[in-house]
Amino acid sequence: MKTLIAIPARYASTRYPGKPLVSLVGPDGAKTLIQRSWEAAMAVQGIDRVVVATDDARIADHAAGFGAEVVMTSSEARNGTERCAEVAAQLPGYDVIVNLQGDAPLTPAWFIADLLRGLAADPGAEIATPVLRCDGRAVSGFLADRRAGRVGGTTAIFDQNRRGLYFSKEVIPYTGREYADDEPTPIFHHVGVYAYRPAALVQYPSWPIGPLETLEGLEQLRFLENGRPVLCVEVEAKGRQFWELNNPSDVAVIEEMLRALPAQL
Template sequence: MNAVILIPARYQSSRYPGKPLVGLKGSTGVVKPLIHRSVEAARRVAGVSGVFVVTDDERIADACLPARVGVIMTSSECRNGTERCAEAQSQLHEADLVINFQGDALLTPKHFVEALIERMQRVDVDVATPAIRLRSSEVRALQAEEAAGRVGGTSVVTDSEGRALYFSKRLIPHLPAGSLDGEMSPVRLHVGVYAYRPSALTAYAQTPPSELERLEGLEQLRFLDRGMPVAVVDVEPPPFALRELNNPEDVAPIEEALASAGLE
């Protein structure tokens, strides 16, 4: 299977403009832009034939030159990373599988992506994405975030075959009394990495955003609204805290995680 990783990256972020160019210090003190670190993380994945940054901004394209990574330019009209991947795939050579590796998710472990590639060897789904089971203590922390009016992550529920029933920025499913008494909770945290067959990306681009997608702010809900199954692959969490670069205050904990993981 010819799998290609695409890293969507945009300069204009409402919460953190220019974040792909933000410098992040690694375990040895070397500072590299976020986009470089995302490329390095993608290159650690086994079983892929290429890695490309997908952007509409020349500043990001120029910043990619030292990383010696291919860049695919797309329209500024793309509303999310999946639309950007859909537009970019026409420039790929006979890809069987397209991986959407989020440009701000530099801490994504390689085994997350490798598990998706393995799952997509089966032909029963056209889209796959990973999730991790949360400890009860982690759910309580998310509940506190939710009570304070902050979004702490995206949760997912599935059917008995592991296909997504729904994704939400609220904690799902409902947790009755006693649900968090054990060490592990019933809650699964969705990790924003996706594997698509090219036909799924084409169908996505031809489908307008759904009401649920707009309300939740979750691009993957468009697949469910269209009736396309999304396989959710359970993966083991890494020994360090997963965190995306969404706000300036995320820099310090991400640098701590880079040091903990020994990433230069």
């Protein structure tokens, strides 16, 4: 499959303005969030092209400065999927468009490789996204965010055929118990990566925004609310920690995980 990875990035984030240009210090020094996300995309083998998609000149200039190809998109895009739809329109000829969101620099290359294999094996799926089984430590982090009034990671539930039933910023399903840090749980962290078939992606901006997408602020719910199946592909952490940068408090968390990377590889 001819595959393109697009990294949507916008400066005017409601919760965290300027987030793509936030500096993250790791064992390789200080690099911005968008550069680390681009490096994560470039580490995936078998990808034909990687682009940063933005409507902001500051992000575009910075990305070009570290060697990224930039596709300028409109300020009308309401989320990363709509921005990727603009990329698909500008750069036709790809079998799959991958949306690696610019706030997930800890995404291992095998997450995307497994995602693409899952989509290829399921011709009926128009969009696929990874899910990662949480251990007790991850669930505790989600719940701590909720208690503090922060919007943290997203969780997912799916049927026996791995079709997504719902995605939420709340911790679902409810289990009514606590877990040890290293204990596997029945809760799945939705990893913010999507692989789309172009036909569905280019239609996406024309679909109505439903009440669930409005309430949760989750772009993938537009697929479910318009009767489109979302394939959930389970991926394995293989000892790596995974976290997304949603709030300023996540910077320290991600920097700690970056420092631990050499020991985890």
